[in-house]
Amino acid sequence: MPIFNLSAHLSFPPPYLAIKEGLLAVGGDLSVERLEVAYRSGIFPWYSEGEPILWWSPDPRLVLYPEELKISKSLRKLIKKGLFRITFDKSFDTVIQECAEAKRSYGDGTWITDKMKIAYCEFHRQGYAHSVEAWQGDQLVGGLYGVSIGRAFFGESMFSQVSNASKVAFVALVENLKRLNFVLIDCQVKTDHLMRFGAREVPRKVFLEQLGRAIK
Secondary structure: OOEEEEEOOOOOOOOOOOOOOEEEEEEEOOOHHHHHHHHOOOOOOOOOOOOOOOOEEEOOOOEEOHHHHHOOOOHHHHHHHHHOEEEEOHHHHHHHHHOOOOOOOOOOOOOOOOOHHHHHHHHHOOOEEEEEEEEEEEEEEEEEEEEOOOOOOEEEEEOOOOOOOHHHHHHOOOOOOOOHOOOEEEEEEHHHHHHOOOOEEOHHHHHHHHHHHHHH
C-alpha cells in the first residue's frame, strides 16, 4: 500500500488503505478543520519533533465501551478516600504541557510537539478537545486530555505527578461519558494499562462503523 501525501484540500484517503502498521498519510496541517475531518474519519496525527505530520488509522483499534469499564478493588478504595478533586476543562493548556513533559516507559522525548500543543489548545477553544484534572489542594497532580465529537471520545494522553492521579481522572471521565450516553472511547493502540480498564481490540472496520453511528 502507498503512503499518501496530503494536499491543501481537507480530505483523507480511506482508512483501509493504511499500511499494515496503520500509517495512512503524510503532510497537511493541524488546523481545527483538518483535525475535525481526521477524527470523524477515524484518523489521528502522531509524529515526533522534526518529522512531517504523520496520520494513522491502525487495525485493529483499541476501544473502551463506557459500560465495560473495569475498576480494580484497590482503585475503588482509593477513589472512595477522596484524595483527589476532579475537574473538567479547567486547565487544558497546563494538562497538555504536563503530558508533553511526562516521562514515558518507552523511547525518548515526546510526540506532543510544540505545533501539536498549539493546535490542540485551539481545538479546545473551539469546543472539541477537553481535559480532566486531578488536584490535591491547589496543585494539579494528574490529568488527561482528548477529543469529543458526537458521542465518541478520543483519548490522547495522560500524566501523573502523584501515584494513581491519572487513573482516578480517567475513571471520572469514563463515568461522566457513561452518564452522557457516549458510545465509545477510542484508545487508538493496545496498551496493557488500558486493557486493565476493560478496553479491547476491535477490527478497524467495526470501529469505523460504530464511530459513524456515534458522531451523527
